[in-house]
Amino acid sequence: MIEPQIPKGFRDFLPQQMMLRRRLMATMSAIFERYGFVPLDTPCLEYARTLEGKYGEEGDKLIYRFEDRGGRAVALRYDLTIPLARVAAMYQLPKPFKRYQIAPVWRADKPQKGRFREFYQCDIDIIGESGACADAELLCVAHTVLQALGFDNYLIRINNRKILNALAERLGIATERIPDFLRALDKLDKTGPDAVLQDMQARGLLAGDAGRIVRDHLLAGGDNFEAVAALLAGSGDGSAGLAELELISRMLAADGVDGRYYKKDISLARGLDYYTGPIFEVVVTEPRIGSILGGGRYDGLIGLFTKQSMPATGISFGLERLVTVMEELGMHNQAGSLTQVLVTQFSADLMDDGVRLAALLRRSGLNTELYLAPDKLKKQLSYAASRGIPAVVVLGPDEARDGRATLKNMLTGDQDVLEQQRLAEAIRALLA
């Protein structure tokens, strides 16, 4: 006998979980399509060189990489963004190209709460539009999705790499040290301003009056973009970044997104190296699970695969994290059965009548299950009850004789004998 096991960090999705997951995916797809995004899928396997070197040092270590039978270096996709960049470079797609993709990605990470080695991302990206209007639209979609799923306690954090880069320049931080700077800055929420300042000094990032500037302007308060703006007065990149944030805020407001759902946040850094402009993240406070969505603009990325440079921006929902939050907050209401009605089997010689009746109900569009053995009625009813099937049809010799059937409402226990022709209608009324 083989010990049944699945690899660490990988999971089976049992029907109960699948119903919730499918519901989430359906909700998201519908909203994505409402905004004009079109579906795309790509293979789970890519050549390793396509993925490697795109995610930064830490990221590269987490790529599932191996050799195929022909000795080619291949890798499981790490996210949906790089494959999209590859696609954008390979095909002449009409611009702007707005696509969505809901698919699993793989990371050789150590699993923990809300983190797995195989997990689903739900991405929307816009290729070929450099204006911040595109970035803003992504956030409008994000907000719409979260609202539709019943979320209310979340914050869309918004920042801009242009601002951060200009800031680093102003502080005299060398280009190659910027990732270090961002990493330290990113911890502001977790460890507080004092620790961040200390960390930056320990890393030797702050020379001259940089320490004072960081303390007084950067870390002083949460939303101190006025101070930041003053610091970046002379910088073209910096003011461009600030203008983009302004535009994004305006558009969110115009779209009807309440101000409490989003916030410009200078300490948002994002780990990936390839971001070039606005960057985003959505965090929830309730279960401490980190971000449920991340993304940003990556204007240089597609240029790695083609000479033609293409601006692009995108966001990625973490499906498992949405699920985790919904489960912990008890947001996953009706677990309900997909089967709407169960046709019982009274005895072996009435099987044909049962099958005929079930077929009739299915033709009328009802999800109908036929009980598969002439067990005791008690057992058949228990089956329906334990699965939450709301309606049961009993077809015994009495009913069969004159073309009728008993319809039982499993919630109330009420039951009626009806003409078989009227059954579908009655079940529909019962379900409503």
Added chain:
RNA sequence: GUGGGUGUAGCUCAGCUGGUUAGAGCGCCAGGUUGUGGCCCUGGAGGCCGAGGGUUCGAACCCCUUCACUCACCCCA
């Protein structure tokens, strides 16, 4: 990659300082006669106490090793 925690029935767990046939609740199965579930009652199945080794007259319990799961850090969805 670093550091904690936990592994006993399908699930959630009990099991006193090592002492005979390892328990509960829930779930599951069967029954409480004649065509009806959810409540109640009765009965039943189900455990190499994660695995391997050691100490001991004796180990679920102590020691070592190993595996699995889990949480935190790093990083991230």
